[in-house]
Amino acid sequence: MQNITLKKLAEILGLSVPTVSRALNDSYEISEETKEKVRELAKKLNYQPNPFAASLRKNKSKTIGLVVPELSNYFFTQITTGVEKICNEHDYHLIICSSNESAEKEASIIYNLTSGKVDGILLSTAAEANNTEHINRILQKKIPLVQFDRVIENLPVSSVTSNDFGSAYEATIKLLDDGNRKIAFLKYRNELTNIEKRLNGYLQALDEKGFADKALIVDMSYDEETNIQEIKKLITEKKPEVIFCSVSLLATNTYDVCKDLGLAIPEDIKVIAYSNTPTARHLNPPLSTISKSAFEMGVKATELLFEQIRQKGEPEIKKLHVGSKVTYRESSE
The missing domain is CATH 3.40.50.2300 (Response regulator)
Structure with a gap:
């Protein structure tokens, strides 16, 4: 089968190659009548544009x-x-x-x-x-x-x-209004700006209610086993009422630690986390989440x-x- 090119279309129609090209690209410089003629012939002959050639011409x-x-x-x-x-x-x-x-x-x-x-x-x-x-x-x-x-x-x-500060603030205020006072925050990876904003929203809410306690902020690392040990230490020594997890992985770790310690969620300790994972609602018990679009x-x-x-x-x-x-x-x- 013959390869149909812009040049071939132009020859058949008696038009210039630039005119045919502009017609196919719906240019305002070309009349609707000419555009229709070019489109009909291109469809009839099964003309396929070369995207690589077009990219080179446009330097894209x-x-x-x-x-x-x-x-x-x-x-x-x-x-x-x-x-x-x-x-x-x-x-x-x-x-x-x-x-x-x-x-x-x-x-x-x-x-x-x-x-x-x-x-x-x-x-x-x-x-x-x-x-x-x-x-x-x-x-x-x-x-x-x-x-x-x-x-x-x-x-x-x-x-x-996303509004990481605002969402953390909103969730913390709700926890405080529900009567919780010792709310721990698991801060994942100090380098991340979005985590810092979540921490600041949490702290702002605590400060406004007069319950700020920085001893309940725990830095988490990339090592899961280390994080599990830190969470276990937090729960046994500080005995928080709520654990606020800055990422979903830490919520999974918290559930595992609570199971190991024989603690029931939410009866003995409550958990909320930033998480977009669809499995959050299927955990036992279903996990409260802050999700982003x-x-x-x-x-x-x-x-x-x-x-x-x-x-x-x-x-x-x-x-x-x-x-x-x-x-x-x-x-x-």
Whole structure:
């Protein structure tokens, strides 16, 4: 079968190649009558555009890079689904990369993406990331960049985050209003800005009610066995009424520790956690959660990135937010 090209369509129609190309791209410069003729012939002859040639002509790769801290985390799976949806709508390819919480790997990924050809980058930083050198490389190359969820503050970069401070504050106020006084906070990975905001929301609520006790804040690490021992020590020595987990993994650890100690949830101790995992409602007892609109975050971040890709000159910096939802279940009643 003969390969139908733009040139061939132009020859048959007696038009120039640029005119046929503009007609197929719905250009305002071309009359509706001409557009219809071009479309009908293209359909009849089964014309298939060459996306790679089009990308070269426009100096676009039709590809964006997505960098997440971990692919196994259900929250980032939801985000990726949202990103893919918008990429598909724009007929873009998506390169998905995981830093595995390593700052070194994140920097390497960014170097590779900026050395190759991507039209934009979506980035959620690794827990260990503590400098901006690799991000400066993106900015220096003038590659559109949007941060999401975990962001490095004070950078001239657009971002999409959730109200971690407000949701932690709301949940803590509710716990206090229910009569709880000794509310412990398990703080995961000190380097993460979103965890710091959750801690500050928790502290603000306690301070307003006059119950702030920093002895009930426990730093957690990446090592699960160490965290289990720290939770066990907290429960046996400080005897909190509630444990507020800054990430879902710590809630699982807390449930395991309570089982080992023979403690019943919520009769002996209550638990609430930040979690997007659908299994939370199936735990015994069902876990009270603060969840973020991960899919919406992925959609908004990608839409924002495409805005920047379309813009000429310096991009407008936007700071967008998605909502959080507190769902109270049996574990905190």
